[in-house]
Amino acid sequence: MMKMRAFAALSALVGTLAISNISMAEEKPELPAGGPVEIESPVPDGFDSWLALMKVQERLDSVADKISGLPQSDSSGYGNLRVDVKTNSIDVFWKGGKTSSLLAVVEEAAHSGVDVVVKPADYTQSEIQEEIGRILGDSRSREPSRGASRAYAAPDASSIYLYGTGSEEALRQVPSIHDSQVPVVIFPDAPVSVDNYDRRHDVPAYWGGSYMFNIQTGGACTTGLAMENGDEDFLLTAAHCVKTGDTVLVNSDPNTPDGAGKVVSRSASKDIAKVRMDGNPSTAGRIYWRDYLTSHSEAVFGTGGNHKGDYVCQSGAASGTICGIYTEAVGVSSWSHEMNQLVTGLAQGYNKWGAATGQGDSGAPVVSVSSNGLGVFARGVVSQGISDVFPPACEGLQHPGRICSRTVLWEGISSATSVWGKVKTSPWISN
Template sequence: MARQEPLVRAASAVRTVVEQGADDGYAGLEISGDRVLLWWKGAPPPAVTDTARAAGVAVEVRAAEHSREELRAAADRLWRSSGVEHGGQLQAVKIISDGRGLEAAVRPGRKSPLAPLPELGVPVDVVEQEPPTPTSRCDDGVPWYGGLAIRPSGEWGGACGGNENLRYTCTGGFGVHIGSTEYLLTAGHCATVGETLLDGAGQYIGEATLRHAEHDLVLVRTDAADRIWDGVPGVSDFTKPVVGWVWTFPGQSLCYSGATSGANCGYTVVKDEYTKFCYEGRCWSDLIAAKRKGRFSVAGGDSGGPVFSLINNSAWIQAAGTVTGTLQQTDLLGNKTEWVIFQDFGTATRDWPGLDTINYLDPM
C-alpha cells in the first residue's frame, strides 16, 4: 500500500475537483501499476487537467465511451424496469468505471428465461451470481473505537471472540463528526433511527440518529475516538490511529476489520460500482466491491466494520468505507474468490455534508 499512497493522493485530488462540479464527461478513475488512469468522454476541463498535471505522478487520460452520468441514468432506467424491487429478476446493477457500459446480475439459472431488457443506449452484460450475504471487539469503552462489536438493545447475537458473555450482531465503523457533534458510523442495516446501540458487554454506546437506508449507512451519536481495532477479536486485539479518509478507485489495495473475522488485507477494488445490490428484499445502492483470491474471511457480524487503506508503513489508516456484505465463490478446482462489498466513505460525506473522520493527526 505504501507504493500506492502518492497515486491515491493524486486520484483523490482529481476526484475532489470532479465532485466540486467539473464532472461533464467524467467516467471513472483507476489505479493501474505506477499511474492513475482517468477515463473521460470528450476532453476534461482545465480544472481537471491542471490538477492532474500538478499531482506529482503520472495521470493518464483515456477515452471513455460513456460518461458516469450517462451510465447512472441508464442504470436507473434498467433498475426501474427489471430490478427485483420492481418485480423484475435483476439482483444487482453495476457501472463499469472505464465507461464501457453496465453489468447486471441475476440468480444462477435465471439468465436464459430473463425477459428482454429495455433499450438503454449503453451495453449491458448480464451475469449469473448468488445474491450477497450481509455481514453483521468485544468489550470496548468510552471513547468508542471503530471496529468494536455492537448490537441493538434487545438483540443478543453471537459470542464475540468466543466469549458467551460478550454478544454482538455487527461491527462499528469509524468515529466521525459533523461540526462538534460526534458519531459512530456503521452499516445502515445494523440499526434503525431511534434504536439504542450497545457494545459486546451491554454497555450503552448511543442512539442511532441519522440513517441513509439506501446507502446502508447509519450514524450513532456518541463519544467516539480516532482509532480502530485491529488484530484477531479476543486473541490479539490492538488499535491503529485514523488519519483522514480517501475516495476509492479500481486497482486500490484495501483492508477491513470485523468483530468476527478481525483485520484482513489483500483486497483490490474492482472496476465497477453497484448502482443496486439486493439481498432477501433489502436493496442498497452505490456500493463498491474489493476482491481477494485464496480464502474466505468476511463473515456474519462483520457488517459495518471499517474498510481502510494503510499509510505510513502500515502504522496509520485512512478511512475508505464500511462493510455491507460479501460474495464468496469456489470454482470446480476448489479455488476461492471473495469480494467484500462496502459503502465508500466519500458517499457518506455527500449524504451528510460536513462529515469527517475524527483524526489522530491532520490528514497528510
Template sequence: MMSRSARRKGKFVAAAASVLLTLAAGSVQASTYAVAGDDDKGVPSGGWFQATPPPPGYGSWSAAMGEQQILDTLADRILETVPEKGSGYGSVAIDLQNHRIKLYWKGALPQDVQGIIAGAPERVLVSSASYTREEMLAAAELVMQHRDDQSTHIVSAGPTADASGLSIGVTGSVEQGRGLDVVKSLGMQVSVKPDRPVDTGEAPGEPVPQSVSPQLNSTVLERRTDSNPNWGGAWTNSKGNGCTAGFPLHDASGHSLMLTAAHCLEGTPVGDLPDVDVHVGKVSKNFIKAKWDSRDLAVIDLRNQTSSAARMWFGAATGSTDLTYMTVRGVGGNHVNDYVCTNGAYSGTRCGIIVDAVDLLVSHAYSGVLHQAVEAHSWDGSNAAGQGDSGSGVFTLDSDLQGVRARGIQSALSSWPHEYVTCTGLTTMGGGTKSRYCSNHIYYTTISASQGHNWGLVTTAP
C-alpha cells in the first residue's frame, strides 16, 4: 500500500471537572473548574484485563500501573519546574523494573529540582546530559527543514532518551543517513537508523450516515450509536472519513467539545457552516471549532449537547456491545518506557504499548512535519492501532484499572509491511468493501499540544 506521504506533500458519584492544559517543557499542568456530569447510559463500569503477563518484576498489571503512576507523577513534578528556555534539562525516562526514573541534566541541578529529588532520593537516578532538550529540539527542527534535500529522506528526528544527542530516522541505510549534508553540519552526536514511513490512519470511504436527532438513543448503545453526551472512543465520520473521538473537552462558556485528529476532518472547514456535518456516534450537525495542523489535533464543537462526560468507551470495537466505560481522571506527560493504551473505534482498546521516544518531529502525510509526536510499539507485537483508530485517546491506566489519565491523540501508523499485524475488532472499512490494515508501531501527538486555549479536558474530581 502506498502511503499518503508518497502521494502528496449512571450518574457520577464524584463531580466532574475540566482541566485547562498548559505546556512547560513537555509537562502538563492542570487547573480545574466544575462542570455537569452524566448518567452511565446503562453501560457497566469495568476494569481492564490483559491476557499477557505483566511487566518484569510485577505480579499484576494493577501493581505495575500503580508504580508507573508514582514514577510519572514524580517526573511531571520535575518537568513543571523546567522553563521553556534556558534550562539544563535533557530528558527523563521511566525505569519501571527498578522503581525509579532516570533524569538527565546538563550542568548543576536547580534548587527546586534538588528539593523534589530529596523527597524521594531512591526514586531518581541523575546522570549528566550531553545536550539540553532545547538544544536537541533546535537540531531536530533544522534537520527536518532539510528532510527532502537529498535522495535519502529524513523521516523523523528527536532527542535521544539519554540526552546524548539527536536520533534521526532515514529512508536509506545508516551510512547514507550519516552522509547527509545537514547531519554532518550539526556538530552534535547523531544516532541514525533506517526508519519506517508513516501513514495517517483514518478509514476512508465510509458511508456518511443520515442526520439524526442528537437526543436519539439507540436501544443498544455502543461506539457507533453513542449519543448525547458523547464519550471518548465513539466512532466519528466526516465526509466519509471514519475515525474515533478522543477526549471530551469543555470550555468556560459551557460548550461541550471533543478532541480528535485533524486529518480525520480533512476537507471539512472550520466554523459553524451550513455544509458542515461531523458525526460523533449518532450525534450529527457538529462542527469543527479549531485545528492545529502541525500537531494533527482538532476540536469538534458538540453544539447540540448539554453536558460533557468524563468517560471513555472501553473494550471491543464498534459493532459490539462487549463494552464497559472508564472514567477520565486526569492528564499527564509522556515519558520513555511508559505503558499506554489506545482506544480506537475500529480496533477497540489496546494496551501494553510501550513509549519509545518523545518530542519527535515526524514526516507526516497531513501535517508535513508532525510536532510533539510520541513513538510507541506494542510490546507483544500485536495490534497497537489501525485504520479508523485515528483521533482516539491515548492514556495510561490507574492502579485500580477503572480510570485513565490522558496522554495524547492517535495520529499515524507505521507503513512498513513487516510491521503490519492482524487487526483486532473490525477487519474491513469503506462500508465493508475494503480490508483495513493495522500496525504494532504507532505515533501519537501529546495532549499538551492543544494548550493555550480556554478549554480543557473533562475529568472526574480527584
C-alpha cells in the first residue's frame, strides 16, 4: 500500500475524521526476519561491506557496554571511551586506579581479540554530567546573548564541551560556568537549533519509523520503536511532538481511517513519549526501512548502548533510512527550545556524506545493523537536529522550506527501557 499522501489530503482527513468511529483495517501478515538489510550509504574505508563493519562493531560494543556500566565513585570510574572499528580497539579514559572489575573486563576482551587501552581521565562521567545539568539548568546561560544549548564530555573526559550562539565572554560570566568544577571549553553554535523535524500510512501491527500526525497540534513526527510491559503495548516517539492525552494518527488516507493512538505518558527530560495504539496487541518488533515511501521493514533483534565511534542509522518518516551516521559523543545534554526543557542522556552523530536527519524525523528509531545483516538493534529515538551554516540537501521528502541537518541527537534506548518495559523484538535469525 502506498505510504505517502499529499499535505492537502492530510488536512481533509483532520477535518472529517471521527476518532470514536475508527475501524481496524486488515492486519499485516506476520513476517519473518528478512535479509540481508540494505544500506545505501558509502562503506567507510577499510571495510568491504557494512556487514563486515557491523561484525567488528558488535564485538566492540559488547565490551564497551560492560566498561561504561562499571561502578563509579568520587575518586575512580569511567570517564569516556571510544570504539575504533578500523583498529578493533577501545580507548577507555578512566579516573583513578584501575579497579579489579575493570581489569577483568580488559582481560576478557583481550581473549576475544579486542584491544582495550586504558588512559587517565580527570573526571568521571557522573561528575561531568552533574556539572552539565547545573550549567544548562541555569536560565542565565540560555539568555539570547549567550544561547547555551548543548554540552557533553570531552573525548578524554578532561572537560565539558559547551555550545552557545552568543559570545564566549558572555557565557563565561554565568556563575555556573565560571565556577564549574569541571573545565568548560566553549564552541560557537549556529543561532538556531532545529528542534523539530516532520512512512505515511500504517496499519496493525504497527511498526516503528512511520508517519505520525498529532490532531491537536497539526504537527507531524515519526513513531519510534515498539515496546511492551506486561499486557501494555505501545510505540515510542519524541516528547516534544506531543502532550499527554493527545490523539495521533499513523494513517493519512481518509478512505481507510485507521491508526489512531493516544499519548499516555511522556518524559520531557528524556524527550520520549508513549503512544498506545488501537488494538491489543497493536505493535510488532519491526521498523520501516529504505525510502520515505517504503513498505519494506526490518526486524528488531534487541537493544544496544551508544558509544563514541559507533556507526548507526536512523529511519525517519520524512527522510527515510539514513546510515553512515558516526557517533561523535554520548552523555550529551541539550536544551530543547520547543519544550523549554533540558534533555539529558542523548548521543550525537554526524553524517559527513549529507543529511543525517530533517524535519519530520523526530521520534524516529535509531539503530545499528546486526552482525549477521538480517536485522537491527535499537539504539534510541531521534530528538533534535543541529542547524548548519550551509544546510545539506534533504533526503526523502522534498517539501518547500523543510530544514535538514548533518548532525542528529538521539535519546538512548535505555532511558525508555529502564522505566517503561522492554523493546519488542523479532526472533533472532542466524546465518
